[in-house]
Amino acid sequence: MEMMDWWVSMPKVELHAHLNGSVRNSTLLIILIPSFDFLHFHLLAFELREDLTKFELYYRELAKELGEKGIIVFSEVEHVILKNDRSLTEVFKLFDLIHILTTDHATVTRITKEVVEDFAAENVVYLELRTTPKRNDSRGMSKRSYMEAVIEGLRKVDVFDIDFASTKNGLEEKGKSGQMIDDCVGFSRTKIYVRLLLSIDRRETLAAAMETVKLALEMKDLGVVGIDLSGNPKVGEWITFLPALRFAREQGLRVTLHCGEVPNQEEIHAMLDFLPERIGHACCLEEDAWRKLKNSKIPAQVPHNLSSWSGESFVVWASGLGLHITPEIDSCNNLGLMGNAGLLLSIIFNFAADLYNTNHPLILCTDDTGVFSTSLSKEYAIAATAFGLGKKEMFQLARTAVEYSFVEEQVASKLKDLFDLLDKSLAYND
């Protein structure tokens, strides 16, 4: 039997994955072009995620078709698709495109099942999946029915054992054995624990955000553990949602924020003062905000994934850290990221190494496996190389992520036991 790479076989914990950002490219295509049935087979045979050129060509097809149907204006998105160093604005245009394809009940169910199975297949043992409940009158969809479709997707997971809700109520544990470990060959059968975060999109109103929080509260028994604030960081103001976030917290939900994805220092400070239980991105913090983050000990999800950096935010962030780089700005105002990959790696190394060396809670994550063509295993492999860490340290990083998760204590301790057991049996010590 061929040996699996250690970063694939190692048990991992994913705390920051957006449902619609993690959709398989092959699924988007099949939804778009149902008549291309032979493509299904063809696509499964190829690892599309490894192949940026194909990935972009397919998005182009997708946009063209939607353009012909009059749903979007093709010329407005064409240039977005044919690049692999998209700016933030462009990334969010791509999300709008994906949402057009995925936002009906059956598709939401399908992508949920597939995303969970994809993470389980690379040995993610705990997944905190986040998604924005969406109302879409033309499809008879309410925020609640959107979430019901998500839960239905969790119920449909059948390739792996899944536990997606507090078993206190004895309702939703699926799979007979619950067996995570095969004594002879390490763990051969994965059971994945899944919990949900409901996202508020920065485009929404306070009333819509409140509806999301109330829905989350009603769905606590179905595995909803917290609230996330995300969406295009250049749109809206976080303060709009503060009453909803406070309410969520008062009612016992955990709160995580996308913080510092663009250099808005005032917002970053206010967000850190709110003391969210975790933050994502944190890439544009100037010196005093950086100090505040370090003092706060708020766990940070680090976007070391090269493709998740937009040029503009990167330059500002780097100079905030006192690092001077000479960006190659192209006509679209984007940094020539690919050409600077080596430099980037070394700068990200400095950034993450500072958190790592000072024992600041640090979590590796994918954000959007589909949109950024990545996987958690790939992120671990990149991080190991960039930070110069071995298997043992990477194993510890995965294990400590359990502590920063929002899962109930009972499951957290089961997961820690699992890591301890595997640590002994699989020798992640070299």
Ligand SMILES: CNc1ncnc2c1ncn2[C@@H]1O[C@H](COP(=O)(O)O)[C@@H](O)[C@H]1O
């Ligand atoms: C790249 N960095 C990011 N920054 C901020 N928000 C992001 C994001 N990546 C994803 N999202 C948020 O997640 C939504 C897609 O999943 P759901 O429809 O919720 O399942 C996006 O529309 C955006 O609101």
Ligand SMILES: [Zn+2]
């Ligand atoms: Zn995110």
